[in-house]
Amino acid sequence: SQTIHQWPATLVQPVGSPLSLECTVEGTSNPNLYWYRQAAGRGLQLLFYSVGIGQISSEVPQNLSASRPQDRQFILSSKKLLLSDSGFYLCAWSRDRVNSPLHFGNGTRLTVT
Amino acid sequence: LAKTTQPISMDSYEGQEVNITCSHNNIATNDYITWYQQFPSQGPRFIIQGYKTKVTNEVASLFIPADRKSSTLSLPRVSLSDTAVYYCLVGNNNDMRFGAGTRLTVKP
Numbered sequence: 001s002q003t004i005h006q007w008p009a010t011l012v013q014p015v016g017s018p019l020s021l022e023c024t025v026e027g028t029s030n031p032n033l034y035w036y037r038q039a040a041g042r043g044l045q046l047l048f049y050s051v052g053i054g055q056i057s058s059e060v061p062q063n064l065s066a067s068r069p070q071d072r073q074f075i076l077s078s079k080k081l082l083l084s085d086s087g088f089y090l091c092a093w094s095r096d097r098v099n100s101p102l103h104f105g106n107g108t109r110l111t112v113t
Numbered sequence: 114l115a116k117t118t119q120p121i122s123m124d125s126y127e128g129q130e131v132n133i134t135c136s137h138n139n140i141a142t143n144d145y146i147t148w149y150q151q152f153p154s155q156g157p158r159f160i161i162q163g164y165k166t167k168v169t170n171e172v173a174s175l176f177i178p179a180d181r182k183s184s185t186l187s188l189p190r191v192s193l194s195d196t197a198v199y200y201c202l203v204g205n206n207n208d209m210r211f212g213a214g215t216r217l218t219v220k221p
Contacts, residue, residue, distance in 0.1 A: 036211070043200070044157070044211035090156045099145035099205060104156025 006105030013112055019078040020063075021108050023091030026072065032067045034102065035073040036040035038088040050074060051104055088110045096097040117201045122216040131188045133215050135201030138182045146177060146184045149200045151214070157200060161186065191219045 006023045012020060013018050025031050027070035036044040046059045056066050063082060067075045074091055089108045094100040118136040125131045136147070145164050149157035161168055163175040163184070174187040188195060200214040 031168060043213045046210065065200070085137040089156070092156065097149070099162065099163055102149070102157070102158065107154065107156050 002090060002093070002103065002106040004103055006108060008108060009106065011063055011111070013081050013110065015083055018078045019081050019085070019110070020074070021089055021091075021110075023074045023076075023105060024072055025074075025093045028072070028093070028095070030046040030071060032100075033068060033072075034092040035076050036090040036092065036095075036104075037075065038090065038107075040087075040095070044090065070081055070101045081112045083112050085099065086110055116210075116213055117203060118172075119199075119201055119212065119215045121213065124218050126220050127192055128190050130195055131191050131195075131217060131219075133186045133188075133217070134183060134187070134197055136183045137201070137203045140181050140203050144203045144205070146175065146181075148173070148175065148184075149202070149204045149211075150185045151198045151200065157211070159199060160199075170214060172215070188217075191217075193219050195219050 003026045030041055034049045034109060035047040037047055040043045047106040048058055049058050050068045053068055053071055056068060064076060064078050076089060087110060089110055090107045094102050116139060128167050137191045140169040145162055148160045148164040150160050161170055161173045161175045163177050165181060168175045186199060196219045198214040198216050198219060202209050
């Protein structure tokens with residue numbers, strides 16, 4: 001069966017510090033990968049998606065970036081965090097881009113202080 | 114991109130059937146309708162997906178009328194553990210936007 005791992009579960013970082021969140025998927029090959037962010041009490045905002053190694057599409061311009069160095073690894077980064085980057089970050093995978101359901105990790109709660 | 118509209122919140126009692134309706138007037142021909150459930154501090158979990166008519170699995174049913182401009186998620190005999198936020202999405206994964214969803218509260 002397929003599993004998705006996301007870490008860390010919680011993170012507190014000062015403004016201006018860098019960020020690196022990692023997500024890995026097991027049990028499948030060539031998954032589509034996604035990063036979402038959820039502000040408190042709000043819906044999920046799609047940040048990035050990737051259909052293959054090195055292929056990243058950005059949905060929202062911001063100071064975050066994503067990379068996919070390996071088939072089942074997706075990394076969310078920032079060089080300098082802003083207060084507004086606080087939120088719940090979720091990684092997800094799917095089998096294809098058309099209608100395959102998304103499978104989410106347990107998320108990372110990021111607080112920028 | 115089909116925009117969806119759902120009620121912000123709903124209340125129910127244990128053992129009742131709950132129906133949550135989602136409007137998606139601009140749904141495209143190739144769009145599927147997918148519902149997710151989210152508990153606090155967890156990622157959303159896939160519940161059910163359909164294209165037309167009725168789909169049923171072990172946890173829910175999804176009713177889609179012929180014009181596909183709306184859909185209804187039906188949860189039979191809800192329990193306290195069904196208290197969560199439910200999201201309706203249409204489209205393909207790279208265009209999907211999660212709205213605020215419907216916050217379902219099941220009371221004893």
